[in-house]
Amino acid sequence: MSGDIRNLAAAARSAVPALAVASGGQKNQALCGMADGLVAARPQLLAANAADVAAAQRAGHPTAFVDRLTLTEQRIAAMARGVRQIADLPDPVGEIPGMWRRPNGLLVGRMRVPLGVIGIIYESRPNVTADAAALCLKSGNAVVLRGGSEALGTNRAIADVLSEAVAAAGLPKGALAVVPSADRAVVKEMLSLHGLIDLIIPRGGEGLIRAVREGSQIPVIAHDKGLCHTYVDRAADLAMAEAIVVNAKAERPGVCNAMETLLVHAAIAPAFLPRGAVRLAEAGVELRGCPQARAIVPAMAPATDADWDTEYLGLILSVRVVASFEDAVAHIARHGSGLAEAIVTADHATAMRFLREVDAGAVFVNASTRFTDGYEFGMGAEMGISTQKLHARGPMGLIALTCEKFIVLGSGQIRDSRT
Numbered sequence: 389m390s391g392d393i394r395n396l397a398a399a400a401r402s403a404v405p406a407l408a409v410a411s412g413g414q415k416n417q418a419l420c421g422m423a424d425g426l427v428a429a430r431p432q433l434l435a436a437n438a439a440d441v442a443a444a445q446r447a448g449h450p451t452a453f454v455d456r457l458t459l460t461e462q463r464i465a466a467m468a469r470g471v472r473q474i475a476d477l478p479d480p481v482g483e484i485p486g487m488w489r490r491p492n493g494l495l496v497g498r499m500r501v502p503l504g505v506i507g508i509i510y511e512s513r514p515n516v517t518a519d520a521a522a523l524c525l526k527s528g529n530a531v532v533l534r535g536g537s538e539a540l541g542t543n544r545a546i547a548d549v550l551s552e553a554v555a556a557a558g559l560p561k562g563a564l565a566v567v568p569s570a571d572r573a574v575v576k577e578m579l580s581l582h583g584l585i586d587l588i589i590p591r592g593g594e595g596l597i598r599a600v601r602e603g604s605q606i607p608v609i610a611h612d613k614g615l616c617h618t619y620v621d622r623a624a625d626l627a628m629a630e631a632i633v634v635n636a637k638a639e640r641p642g643v644c645n646a647m648e649t650l651l652v653h654a655a656i657a658p659a660f661l662p663r664g665a666v667r668l669a670e671a672g673v674e675l676r677g678c679p680q681a682r683a684i685v686p687a688m689a690p691a692t693d694a695d696w697d698t699e700y701l702g703l704i705l706s707v708r709v710v711a712s713f714e715d716a717v718a719h720i721a722r723h724g725s726g727l728a729e730a731i732v733t734a735d736h737a738t739a740m741r742f743l744r745e746v747d748a749g750a751v752f753v754n755a756s757t758r759f760t761d762g763y764e765f766g767m768g769a770e771m772g773i774s775t776q777k778l779h780a781r782g783p784m785g786l787i788a789l790t791c792e793k794f795i796v797l798g799s800g801q802i803r804d805s806r807t
Contacts, residue, residue, distance in 0.1 A: 392567075392568070392569065392574075393532075393534075393567055393569075393574050393577050393578050393581070394577070394581065394584070396532055396562070396565040396567065397505065397507075397532055397578070397581045397584035397585050398584055399560075399561070399562030399565065400505045400530035400531065400532050400562050400563065400565060400584070400585075401504075401505055401530070401584050402560070402562055403530045403559075403560035403561075403562040403563040404502070404504050404505060404529075404530055406559065406560050406563075407502065407525070407528045407529065407530055407559065407560065407563055408481070408501065408502050408528050410528065410559060412479035414557055414558065414559065415475075415479065415525055415526055415528075415557075415559075416475045416526075417556075417557040418525055418553050418554050418556070418557035418559055419471055419472070419474055419475035419522055419525060419526060419553075420472065420475055420553075421552070421553030421554075421556050421557060422468075422471050422518070422521070422522060422549065422550050422553040422554075423468040423469075423471040423472045423475070424468075424553075425549040425550070425552060425553050426464055426467055426468045426471070426518060426546070426549055426550075427464070427465065427468050429545070429549045430461060430464050432545055433459060433464055433542065433545050433546060433549075434459060434460075434461070434464075436541040436542050436544070436545040437457075437458065437459040437514065437539075437541070437542040437545075439541055440457060440538060440539050440540070440541050440542050441454060441457055441458050443538065444457055444512075444538045447538075449512075449538070450701075450702070451642070451702070452641065452642030452701040452702050453512055453538075453642070455640075455642045456511075456512045456513045456642055456643070457512040457513070457514065457538055457539055457542075459514060459515075459542065463515060466515070466763075467515050467518045467519070468518075469763075470515075470518070470519055470522070470763050470768055470769040471518060471519075471522040471768070471769070473763070473766075473768035473769070474522045474523060474526050474768035474769060474786070475522075475526070475768075476768070477526065477767070477768055477785075477786060479526065480500045480527060480786045480787055480790050481500060481501065481502060481527065481528045481790065482499060482500065482501075483499070483500040484497050484498065484499050484500075484795070485497075485498060485500075486498075487795075487797075492801050493798070493799060493801060494796055494797070494798050494801055495796070495797040495798075496794065496795075496796050497794070497795050497796075497797075498792040498793065498794055498795065499792065499793055499794075499795045500787075500790040500791070500792055501528075501790060501791060501792070501793050502527055502528035502529045502789070502790060503527075503529055503586050503587050503789060503790065503791055504529060504530070504586035504587075505529065505530045505531070505532065505584060505585045505586050505587075506520075506524055506529050506530070506531050506532070506585070506586065506587050506588075506589060506771075506789065507531075507532045507533075507534070507578055507581075507585040507587070507588045507589070507606070508520045508531060508532070508533045508534065508588075508589050508590075508591070508771070509534045509575060509578070509588065509589070509590045509591070509592075509596065509600055510533075510534070510535055510536065510590070510591040510592055511535070511536040511538075511539075511591065511592035511593065511596060512536050512538050512539055512592075513539075513591070514535065514539045514542040514543055514546060516533075516535070516591060517533055517535060517542075517543045517546045517547060517550075517566065518546055518550065518769075519762075519769035519770065519771070520533060520589075520771055521533065521547075521550050521564050522550075522768070522769060523768070523769055523770070523771050523784075523785065523786060523789055524564075524771075524789060525554070525559075525563065525564065526768075526786055527786045527789035527790055528790075529789055530560075530562065530563045530564070531563070531564055531565070532565050532567065532578070532585065533547070533564075533565065533566045533567065534566075534567040534574065534575060534578060535566065535567075536592070537570030540568075540570050543566050544566060544568065546566075547564070547565075547566035550564055551564055575599075575600075575603075576603060579600065579603045579604040579605060579606060580605050581605075581606065582605045582606050585606050586606070586607075587606065587607055587608075587609065588600060588604050588606045588607070588608045588609075589608070589609050589610075589611065589771055589772055589784075590608065590610060590611065591611040591772045592611075593613070594612075594613055597610050597611070597612055597613075609772070609774050609776065609779070609780055609784070610774065610775060610776055611644075611772030611773050611774065611775070612725055612726070612727070612775035612776075613644065613699045613725050613727075613775075614643070614644030614645055614646070614648075614699060614725060614727040614728065614760075614773070615648050615649070615697065615698075615699050615723060615724055615725040615727070616636070616644075616645060616646065616647050616648055616649075616724070616725075616727055616728045616729060616730070616757040616760075617647065617648070617649045617650070617651055617716075617719070617720050617723075617724060617729050617730070618632065618633055618636050618647045618649075618650055618651070618729075618730045618731075618732065618756075618757065619651040619652075619653075619710075619713075619716040619720070619729075619730070619731045619732070619742070620633070620650070620651065620652045620653065620656060620660055620664075620732050621653055621656070621713065621716075621731055621732060621733035621735065621738055622653040622655040622656050622733075623733045623734045623735035623738060624653075624656060624660070624732040624733050624734065625732070625734055626656075626659060626660055626663065628732060628754060629660060629664070629732040630660075630663060630664050630667050632730070632732055632754070632755065632756050633647070633650060633664055633667075633668070633732075634667050634668060634671055635756040635758060636730065636756040636757045636758055637650075637668065637671070637673055637703075637705050638668070638671035638672065638673055638703065639756075639758055640758070641700070641701065641702050641703050642701045642702065643701075643758075644699075644727060644773065645727065645728050645757050645758050645759075645760035645761060645773070646701070646757070646758065647705070647730075647756075647757055648698065648699055648700055648705070648706065649695075649696060649705070649706040649707075649708065649719075649723065650664075650705055650706070650707045650708070651708050651709075651710050651716045651719060651720075652664075652681070652707070652708070652709050652710070653709075653710060653711075653712070653713070653716070654680065654709050654710065654711050657680070657681070657684055657709045658684055661681060661684045661685050661707070661709075662684065662685060665685045665687070665688070668705065671703070672703045673703045673704070673705050674689065674703060674704045674705070675687075675688040675689065675705055675707055676688060676689045676690065676691040676692075676695050676704065676705070676706050676707065677689070677690070677691055677706075677707040677708070677709075678691055678707065678708045678709060680708075680709035681707045681708060681709050684709075685707075688707060691706050691707070691708070696708070696719070696722075696723045697723055699725070713738060713741065713742075716731075717742070717745050717746060720746055720748075721746075721747065724747075724748060725775055726747065726748050726749060726775040726776075727748060727749055727750070727760065727773055727775050728748055728749065728750040728751070728752065728757040728760040728773075729742075729746045729748045729750075729751055729752070729757070730751070730752035730753070730755065730756065730757050731746075731752070731753055731754075732754055733753070733754070739753040739754075749773060749774060749775060749781045749782030749783075750773075750782050750783070760773060760782070760783065761783060762783040762784070762785050765783055765785075767783060767785030767786070768785065768786075769785075770783040770784055770785055771784040771785070771788065771789060772784050774788070779791070
């Protein structure tokens with residue numbers, strides 16, 4: 389089986405030269421074919437997914453896991469829209485953001501180029517297969533996708549559709565590959581393929597991210613856990629805060645950009661928490677509060693120290709009353725994962741401080757953390773949400789899948805050894 393993954397990676401490496409010089413029109417033809425194919429293949433995709441979902445339920449996987457695994461007609465349509473939106477975006481390959489002239493007459497600049505072969509290791513969310521394939525293709529990269537064993541049938545069905553569109557556009561067959569094995573040894577082998585794979589992007593739980601970081605011989609960009617906060621400031625509009633908090637927690641709690649901890653300024657907590665608790669309870673959310681929060685809403689369960697560091701991925705919310713803006717920022721710095729943080733406030737100066745002082749891939753003022761998403765940011769889709777700072781951060785779209793090389797235009801200049 390290790391030979392299979394090496395062969396897939398070698399085929400992807402062989403596809404790199406053709407992909408790097410493929411025209412924007414050729415890549416867009418493939419992308420439009422992918423989108424059309426996903427829509428046309430809905431019955432097959434739903435059938436394959438139903439088998440995967442049934443197996444996951446029999447295995448006793450949690451509700452949030454099953455939700456991430458599940459495809460619906462609406463989610464397939466959303467995948468197709470995302471692929472089409474990627475086709476509509478400007479092609480980053482070959483872009484020259486700017487050039488400057490040196491005193492000796494040389495023109496120096498940078499040109500965007502593909503990274504090469506990207507390996508994606510992910511868990512239960514099959515839409516990643518389409519998103520990652522489309523983003524890699526548009527940015528001129530080959531991709532090797534290794535999804536979770538629970539979604540193997542679904543991922544294979546999606547990959548068949550996508551591969552047909554790639555071939556129909558005249559692009560190399562090896563440009564897109566889904567690893568057909570659920571054997572965990574394949575991941576270990578994949579992480580050793582330095583020279584064939586240029587970058588590994590893991591998407592999943594803490595265990596997967598840790599294993600990839602510790603075992604990879606290839607550079608890694610991590611989509612880490614999402615421990616997101618919303619801070620309701622003393623100057624918040626209460627109705628706005630209620631709507632944002634309920635959306636951030638309950639609209640789709642099993643995803644990384646859902647809120648896990650609510651921070652409320654002590655000056656507004658007595659007015660906000662009782663009404664906010666009612667709205668959250670109506671949405672089925674269990675609240676776990678600090679002593680000050682429980683004094684205002686006694687029905688809350690007590691929060692433990694572990695709660696502040698827990699990504700629930702479900703309808704549970706930690707609630708803490710803070711004495712000041714500074715306390716809220718300090719709590720986020722201590723417990724946040726760097727994915728997304730939000731403030732609700734009508735005070736412009738406080739909002740600007742939050743934007744400057746909070747360290748995360750996406751920072752929001754008066755909006756839900758659920759918008760932390762490549763599609764919502766107008767990027768078509770995302771490869772993941774990087775919670776590190778090199779070389780990409782936040783939702784990773786086309787630009788994050790390229791690097792820059794220096795280009796130098798001369799007119800016969802030679803370097804003087806005396807300089």
